Amino acid sequence: MKKWIIVVILIVVVIGGGSLFYVKSRENSADASTKTVQTATVEKGTLSVKVTGSGTVESASSKDVEADKAATVEDVLVSSGDTVKKGDKLITFEDGSDPITAPISGEITSLSVSSGDQLRNGQVVAHIKNYNQLETTISVDETDINKVKEGQDANITLNVLDDKTFNGKVTDVAE
Template identity: 45%
Template sequence: MMKKWVMLAVGILVAGFVGYQYYSSKTSSQTVSAQVRTATVQKGTLEVKISGSGTVQPVTSEDIKAKDNNNEIDEVLVATGEEVKEGDELITFTDGSDPITAPASGIVTTLSVSAGERVTSGQVIAHVTNYKDLQTVVQIDELDIPKIKKDQIVSLKINAFPDQAYTGKVASVSEEGTSSNGVSTFDVYIHIDKPENLKVGMSTEASILTATKESALYVPLDAIHSSNGEKYVQVLSATTSSQTNGGTEQKTVKTGLANEDYVEITEGLTEGELVQLPQLATGSSSSNTKGFMQGGGFGGANMGGMGGFNRNSGRQGQFSGRTGN
């Protein structure tokens, strides 16, 4: 008899514990569900950058060719590895014809002829590379190419020197693109300002500054919603707690400059207002965080008509940290 009472008591305790855990879980889920994410309308300098990866290359890397046919070489005045300046004589001929000169300053990296040999027209006899004047060539998506202009400022990260900052400027944009899997990319040539310690072939990451605006009002991208061709945000009233739902007002807005994180508000909001962001969870933190990332985070499907947000363009954005009036 005693044994039955003990088993009954254990059963009651287990049932009570399970019930408590279930109630606690439901209460926790409801609390998470009720939380509201918010952001303050701020003012600062908005920068839009387009990024691309590439490699360090010399600006000058040129074959030197013979112009005349069957000329006999009198003297070879340089050696492989020797530094030359543009216009320096490299090779002379026995018949007194015009010598071959360096087309640009640099290092003679190859030399394939010697005195007494005869050359043919168009024959490559040497190669000159300038390792002191370097550039990086990065690939940019075709949808971003119209925004890339000559002389735009570029921030460069060299993978071999992660703690060192490099800068450059856009020198030119290729007139022809390369297509792969239905997407075309174009080469953008960026001249490196001070290429100390850099070597040809090093990997680079470039951020090209394509637009900037000071004293811009801005909010996170995921604060913007779209309906019937209009954009709007949910603004919390001054008396509404940021930890509970309700108390919001829908305001129609107009947008301007935007990057992958923030969007400028040109009409409809004022600095300091509190806007509501999509919830990260509606019952289960793991499942709903996934849902946010797939269906609405950072603008999601609601960003139609915003312009400039497309297929992993590599667009970067930041605010400078200078805020205020």
């Protein structure tokens, strides 16, 4: 009978010790899984989204200069690269008729006549671009295109001008 009592006591001690170990290990694992979280108050503000792409910069205003009559050129008063104002004389004629004048202000980007040339009515004699207002056409990744809307402000950085930034507006978004 003594053996039975010792066996029962041993079983009770083993079960009691196992239970105590189980309870303590559960408490420690609960403490280990608890994490401290930092919180903050949400404030209203401006959110800016950066969309990048590459593209071209061009003059927003350019014009072909055409002869409005058939005539012989007496003198060409400008050269390619010259800056002109709207109304400046560009070409005079031997017959003394009205000269060809600049239809817009800007830079002469091409000139295709010289003194003594015989012009035809409608012949393109020069091209003028106004670089005071520029347009950019930019290719944007399809995942970003929904972030670009007509009328949005845009900052355009040109790496060819030492990363100079220009301000503008989105005027059109292609589908």
